[in-house]
Amino acid sequence: xxxxxxxxxxxxxxxxxxxxxxxxxxxxxxxxxxxxxxxxxxxxxxxxxxxxxxxxxxxxxxxxxxxxxxxxxxxxxxxxxxxxxxxxxxxxxxxxxxxxxxxxxxxxxxxxxxxxxxxxxxxxxxxxxxxx
Amino acid sequence: xxxxxxxxxxxxxxxxxxxxxxxxxxxxxxxxxxxxxxxxxxxxxxxxxxxxxxxxxxxxxxxxxxxxxxxxxxxxxxxxxxxxxxxxxxxxxxxxxxxxxxxxxxxxxxxxxxxxxxxxxxxxxxxxxxxxxxxxxxxxxxxxxxxxxxxxxxxxxxxxxxxxxxxxxxxxxxxxxxxxxxxxxxxxxxxxxxxxxxxxxxxxxxxxxxxxxxxxxxxxxxxxxxxxxxxxxxxxxxxxxxxxxxxxxxxxxxxxxxxxxxxxxxxxxxxxxxxxxxxxxxxxxxxxxxx
Ligand SMILES: Nc1ncnc2c1ncn2[C@@H]1O[C@H](COP(=O)(O)OP(=O)(O)OP(=O)(O)O)[C@@H](O)[C@H]1O
Ligand SMILES: [Mg+2]
Numbered sequence: 001x002x003x004x005x006x007x008x009x010x011x012x013x014x015x016x017x018x019x020x021x022x023x024x025x026x027x028x029x030x031x032x033x034x035x036x037x038x039x040x041x042x043x044x045x046x047x048x049x050x051x052x053x054x055x056x057x058x059x060x061x062x063x064x065x066x067x068x069x070x071x072x073x074x075x076x077x078x079x080x081x082x083x084x085x086x087x088x089x090x091x092x093x094x095x096x097x098x099x100x101x102x103x104x105x106x107x108x109x110x111x112x113x114x115x116x117x118x119x120x121x122x123x124x125x126x127x128x129x130x131x132x
Numbered sequence: 133x134x135x136x137x138x139x140x141x142x143x144x145x146x147x148x149x150x151x152x153x154x155x156x157x158x159x160x161x162x163x164x165x166x167x168x169x170x171x172x173x174x175x176x177x178x179x180x181x182x183x184x185x186x187x188x189x190x191x192x193x194x195x196x197x198x199x200x201x202x203x204x205x206x207x208x209x210x211x212x213x214x215x216x217x218x219x220x221x222x223x224x225x226x227x228x229x230x231x232x233x234x235x236x237x238x239x240x241x242x243x244x245x246x247x248x249x250x251x252x253x254x255x256x257x258x259x260x261x262x263x264x265x266x267x268x269x270x271x272x273x274x275x276x277x278x279x280x281x282x283x284x285x286x287x288x289x290x291x292x293x294x295x296x297x298x299x300x301x302x303x304x305x306x307x308x309x310x311x312x313x314x315x316x317x318x319x320x321x322x323x324x325x326x327x328x329x330x331x332x333x334x335x336x337x338x339x340x341x342x343x344x345x346x347x348x349x350x351x352x353x354x355x356x357x358x359x360x361x362x363x364x365x366x367x368x369x370x371x372x373x374x375x376x377x378x379x380x381x382x383x384x385x386x387x388x389x390x391x392x393x394x395x396x397x398x399x400x401x402x403x404x405x406x407x408x409x410x411x412x413x414x415x416x417x418x419x420x421x422x423x
Contacts, residue, residue, distance in 0.1 A: 013315055020347060038347070038378040039385065045349040046386075092387050100350045106386030 005063040010051045010076075019048040019060045026062050026072055030132060039110040040072060040130055046103035047076045047126050053097055055080035055124055071112075071131040082120030089116070137264065139257040140240065141190035143247035144183070152176075152183055154239040164231045169222045178232075182211045196267055212272045220279035229276045233269040237261070296322045298329040305406045306335045307399070309374075311344030319355035323362055330368045337406045338363050341399050343374030353388045360393055369394070369409075373402035 006026070008019050023044040027037040044060070051058040055078025063073040083089045090108065095101030104126075108114040113129040144151055156179055159165055160172075185207035189196070192204035201209075212233075219229045240261050248254045296318070301307045306329050308322065330338055340359065345352065360370040373396040375383075383390065396402040407414055 017313060035378045035381055038382050041347050042349050042382045042386065045347050045351075049349075049351060100354050100388065102350045102387045106350065106388075109385040109387075110382065 005061040005075075008060045008062070009057075010048050010060055010078075011057045012052070016045065016048045016052060019062075020045050022060075022062050023072070023074065026064060030064060030070060030072055032072070032130070032132060036130060036132075040074070043107040043110040043128050043130075044074055046107045047074065047128060050103055050126070051076045051078045053099075054083075058124075065129070069131045071129055073127065073129040076126045078124050079122065080124065082122070082124050083116065083118040084120055086116050086118060137190050137195060137260055138193070139244065139248060139253070140261050140264065141187065143240065143243035143257075144187055144190070146243070146247055148183060148187065151239060151243060152180060154242070155179060155183070155236060158235040158238050159231060162231045162235050164225075164228045166224060166228055169219075169224060178211070178215055182208070182215075182232075185211050196264060208268070209271070212268065213275050216272050216275035217279045220276050220283060224276075226273065226276065230269055230273055233265060233272050236268075237265055240265070292318060292321050296325050298325050300329070300333050300335075301339070301403055302407060302410070302412070304333070304335050304410045305337045305339065305403070306330060306333055306368075307339040307341060307403070309341040309344060309399070313347070314345055314352045314355050316351075316355070319359065322355075323359045326359065327362060327366055330363060330366050336368050337371065337409060338368045339371045339373055339399065339402045339406060341374040341402070342372060342379070343376070343399070345374075348379050348383060348388075350386060350388065353383065353386070353390075357390075357393070371396060371402045371405060373397070373399045 006022055008022055009015055010019060020041050024037060024041050027040045032040065048060055051060070055076075058076065058078025058080070061073075061075040061077075063075065065071040065073055088094055090105045091101070092105050093101040104116075107128060111128040111130045113127070113131075115127045116125075117127075118124040156176060159175065159179070189205045189208045194202050194204040196202075196205050196208070215232060216229055241258055244254060244257045244261060248257055295311060296308065298306050298308045306326070308326050310322065312318075314322070326338060326340075329335070340356065342348065342356070348356075356372065360372070363370050371394045372390070375395050375397060394402075394405065396405065404414065
């Protein structure tokens with residue numbers, strides 16, 4: 001059973017802050033340790049900002065999971081230009097936007113399950129899950 | 133009388149002081165009158181000044197256009213600007229500000245009825261009065277809105293500056309305790325404040341304490357690294373302190389390279405390092421010895 005997720009719009013830096021807060025709240029509720037809370041919030045911050053900066057805005061879903069284990073899943077979706085070469089985007093230091101190029105690969109290291117589905121111009125969905 | 137707004141002028145000129153009284157009565161009865169925020173005497177002075185300025189502007193025969201800066205209307209514009217700014221500062225709402233101009237309509241229509249022969253002439257004059265007052269009303273709202281934005285912007289700037297105090301710890305050592313989110317704009321101010329204090333105090337060491345920064349992601353890291361690089365260019369070495377264990381782990385997982393920067397777990401350790409580097413030594417006095 002999965003409780004109904006929170007859906008949050010991402011259209012400004014303030015929205016990124018709101019996503020961070022929502023993730024922090026959910027992580028605390030689920031009883032994640034302080035280290036894991038911090039990892040989740042940081043990953044959320046990276047992915048929400050990618051949605052905003054590279055995807056031109058979109059939304060985030062924060063899903064509390066009960067099966068097969070307790071956990072928190074973060075889903076980020078946008079309909080921007082997409083990621084044509086996902087493997088390359090994961091490489092540390094690869095950036096098209098003047099960042100450090102660490103956000104995507106770093107987020108993958110901060111959680112347990114991570115996936116990127118991107119059909120350029122149609123839909124980009126980044127999913128990050130951390131189990132308790 | 134052929135010149136359009138001249139009919140308005142004529143009706144106002146007939147008995148300005150009676151007109152002023154009727155208008156003040158209208159404002160007082162409007163329900164949006166804020167006696168708690170403005171005194172009757174002040175309102176009278178403002179209304180009087182506006183009426184005189186309006187009559188002077190109408191005498192010029194130049195029509196009022198919202199966007200234009202024609203000198204003939206500068207007096208009216210100045211009156212409305214002062215009024216809007218003052219009311220924005222005192223916390224008047226939109227409609228409470230607009231009332232000033234819109235309450236002018238009823239008395240003006242009455243005055244026009246008295247000063248024209250009625251019929252077509254009155255209809256035309258009323259229309260002109262409507263157009264003029266709507267424009268003046270919009271202008272007032274615009275200025276009010278701008279004043280409000282200025283106030284909010286100023287408060288925001290003050291908050292930003294308040295939240296970035298750079299303290300002198302010791303000769304040659306400044307510290308900047310950061311609290312809250314470090315976004316691009318805030319970083320800019322942090323950087324400027326820090327660099328300025330480094331120069332003012334002739335410091336060679338700057339401690340940036342991030343105990344109060346809840347999340348250190350790649351953007352925050354990038355901002356921190358830029359600040360460190362800028363301080364270095366000013367001849368000051370940076371120490372980043374307040375790296376909590378959970379933040380340290382996240383930074384490592386993200387792959388952020390802080391190897392070029394001295395980092396410390398807490399501010400006390402950072403201060404000790406800074407003292408040592410500037411040739412100081414802190415030691416506990418041996419027990420029993422008094423200076
Ligand atoms: N939602 C997205 N839509 C389109 N492109 C994306 C998206 N997310 C990531 N990318 C691409 O992947 C690249 C790498 O992303 P990553 O988050 O690792 O680095 P970055 O955002 O450029 O810098 P930072 O280190 O500050 O996060 C981006 O530069 C961008 O080209
Ligand atoms: Mg990124």
